[in-house]
């Protein structure tokens with residue numbers, strides 16, 4: 001009897017959570033056509049990045065899938081072409097855990113592409129513990145922040161040439177929990193949870209500072225929280241955290257198509273140019289997180305990032 005009650009309560013909570021998330025998910029209703037435009041998405045072979053690429057392909061864009069695995073990217077390309085009929089889908093290889101790879105990739109894009117209208121910095125991991133990249137940085141902060149910072153800089157001229165153009169940085173509500181953020185320690189491993197929160201706050205600060213520097217260029221920039229989405233990102237975690245997150249994702253998550261809506265909105269919605277530098281969720285601008293209100297930290301992070309990526 002008690003067991004039945006518990007099972008019923010869990011099922012009811014599950015159903016309520018699912019209904020809540022279905023009702024509150026924001027959908028991008030913009031009909032913007034992307035024929036003649038080029039969009040580049042990092043980490044586009046799966047999850048939010050894949051759904052974003054699929055949407056851009058449906059809108060007629062030339063879509064560059066910037067991925068680290070050729071086989072996974074080619075498979076995603078085939079699926080997008082067969083679903084949309086858009087054959088203008090290109091695979092390019094980049095490892096966001098290596099500055100050399102990011103530089104080589106940007107060089108190739110600058111040489112081969114005539115324009116770039118949308119850059120989506122989406123690739124990300126949630127953990128991998130204290131693993132270090134070959135550049136000597138924690139894998140997480142390099143993948144989630146420094147490489148996106150470098151890539152954006154290396155593609156800025158092309159974006160400016162293609163203006164009006166947009167940069168979209170996929171951050172997370174996790175940024176709101178980065179209460180221990182210290183710009184002086186940002187390139188150091190603290191703990192798996194803190195590292196992820198800090199990296200996602202870096203995405204927000206980068207967006208704020210970049211928006212200031214791009215004023216008047218016709219290039220606008222946005223950060224966003226996509227929601228909680230059940231994706232492969234969970235596989236970059238381990239231990240008890242993975243179990244906790246798996247449970248949370250089963251209860252509270254959107255599907256990847258729903259999770260891509262705010263990225264798509266920030267990339268294509270008309271009339272949000274004035275909101276450059278702001279943070280979005282569920283296809284709406286939201287109030288900045290308290291952790292993201294330190295202009296001084298944003299500026300310091302910018303300067304530190306320039307030094308670390310050797311701009």
Ligand SMILES: NC(=O)c1ccc[n+]([C@@H]2O[C@H](COP(=O)([O-])OP(=O)(O)OC[C@H]3O[C@@H](n4cnc5c(N)ncnc54)[C@H](OP(=O)(O)O)[C@@H]3O)[C@@H](O)[C@H]2O)c1
Pocket residue numbers: 042043044045046047048049066067068069072094095096097098121122123124125143170171172173225226227228229230231232233234
């Ligand atoms: N899922 C959520 O609940 C959630 C919530 C808030 C924010 N986000 C953010 O959303 C973004 C996308 O995450 P997702 O949930 O869609 O995860 P996902 O399904 O795991 O996709 C992540 C993508 O990033 C790629 N990637 C990881 N490391 C890379 C590297 N070194 N070089 C190049 N590509 C790399 C992955 O490639 P492989 O397939 O080769 O690994 C994959 O294509 C991330 O920035 C994440 O922080 C997600």
